[in-house]
Amino acid sequence: MRDADGFGRHPAHNRENGSFRTRAPGPESSSGERSRLSPQLLAQSRPEAGDFCQTRRVFGALIRIDSVTKRYPDGTVAVDRLSLEIPDRAITVLVGPSGCGKTTTLRMINRMVEPSEGTILLDGKDIQQQPVNTLRRSMGYVIQNAGLFQHRTILDNIATVPRLLGWGKERSRARARELMDRVGLDGTLARRYPYQLSGGQQQRVGVARALAADPPVLLMDEPFSAVDPVVRKGLQDELLRIQEELAKTIVFVTHDIDEAVKLGTMVAVMRTGGRLAQFAPPAELLTDPADAFVEDFLGTDRGIRRLSFFTAAGLDLLTAPIVAVDATAEQIAARDTADVPYLLVTDLDGRPLGWAESGELTAGSIETDRLLPHGRPFAAGTDSLRAALDCAVLSPTGWAVAVDGEGRAAGVVSQQTIAEAIRGAHANSARTTQKVAP
């Protein structure tokens, strides 16, 4: 057993390091780059434990689903001879149309549904070998609409599994407070009841409740489907950040392919009848769909979406067409060359103000309110090619503006240059994705 010391101490320290609300996202998490790493890489690159459990941290466990079938008495086959190796310390997304057996598969892992045939191994051990409630207490369970206990306070909701495991009341509550902080819930909500919280807040409580006993496995059944898109995006980012620190084995069910691609380290696409259509990292899925069904399910803009897996860091940024608002006539003349149709004017700190047509600028009398809008810039080092292309497409000049961490113009890049980078990235990935495939 873990000692009591490992949990719930140093609340002040927690607030400093554990709070995701206030912490600026690191360069990795903002690009979603981390979740693209292979499970092996992820395991190596996991951050130092923080204060979560300083003595013994519980990382994810490997789940092996071995030719599992679920057949109901009326003859319906929900899952048909499914085999999946769910990597540890990574997010595996089960995605597919309704009736594809993704939820049934998830529920067989914690034995809410018992398979008709086949076995499921957790770290090499058959899940049938241990008492069902012991198994379930070792797996966090998050469902749509959170499923909170409305008669219990937020704190006591989160403390549910620790209490079931026989922890004392105070220790469970201290732990619950720590979890509230971890999932970005304000401590003042502790004494509230579920009906007093918004849908997004309730779902955060649901995630906290699932994590309370530090289980190696987290099962999430369409957890973010019932909240609006803005809240959903927040919850997804939060989950990625939490996973970055906790490195659990997460099995995540969704019908939303965008969510699958965003969250999944591995994505299992299932088809109606409970069969596996493809099991691959999201980048490979978008590059190389196994068949017409998967291609169809991915939708029409998978080419564009795939670009989010390529970094914009390698783009050739031009700094020549950038002039400061106080530029001299010589400086303007030096930059006003024939092959640059537009000049980007920046303020004195180097932040972009807008575009001017080549040859239109006069030193000393640049009217900033007459400049063409520069549109939304992308972050030079961290954004993806998708973001860069989006900026270029939205820009009235067809040129995208790259900025550094402080918002200063780092360079400009044309649609043509981005298109070349895309071709280069495709050629490159054709070689590398083969290696990442399991």
Next chain:
Amino acid sequence: MNILNYMADFLGDGAHWTGYDGIPTRVGEHIGYTLMALGIAAAVGLPVGLLTGHTGRGGNALALIATVGRALPSFGLMVLMFLLLGLGMAPVLIPLVVLAIPPILVTTYEAMRSVDPAPVDAARGMGMGEPEVLFRVELPVALPLILSGLRSAAIQIVSTATIAAYVSFGGLGRYIVDGLYQRDYEKVVGGATLVAAMALATLALFWAVTRLTVSRGVRGAGTG
């Protein structure tokens, strides 16, 4: 007003407040019958209602039992039981219990069925055993409705327990039966007033119990 005068006269007469036919004695007897009948009815109705509601099985059988129970006339049943069993507590209690079981049984079943299935699924998924799911997840949420079933049953028993007097038992029915026999309308009205007051007191008691036992989270969720 005649009736108000009757009430005032009956309740104001010091002689009515002492002795074996005094108000405290009769109220005590009435409460005794009510508690016994409610206790037996709850001992039967609550477990059956909780279990059938939890498992979702036997709902049709319950509806049938409830319909039959409601159709039986309490007074007729008591006379029949009196003839079959002779003088005793049983002929009085049986009709009261039969009267009280349907509201307890049916509302408890319905209360359990109306619990949101999502938290129940979450509870099982987190590794709660069935008794824990029933008592820690379903019951606290179903409690307001279950208490309302008990409340209707209790009020029906309070009103109906007056029939005990017909088979020479006590309770507040004594005043009504004796008063009618003796053409002492002051007594009849006084007895009826006390029965009505007891019904209201029961209502207040259940209101207080609900306030004390139902979680603020459930009450708040219920009112929106």
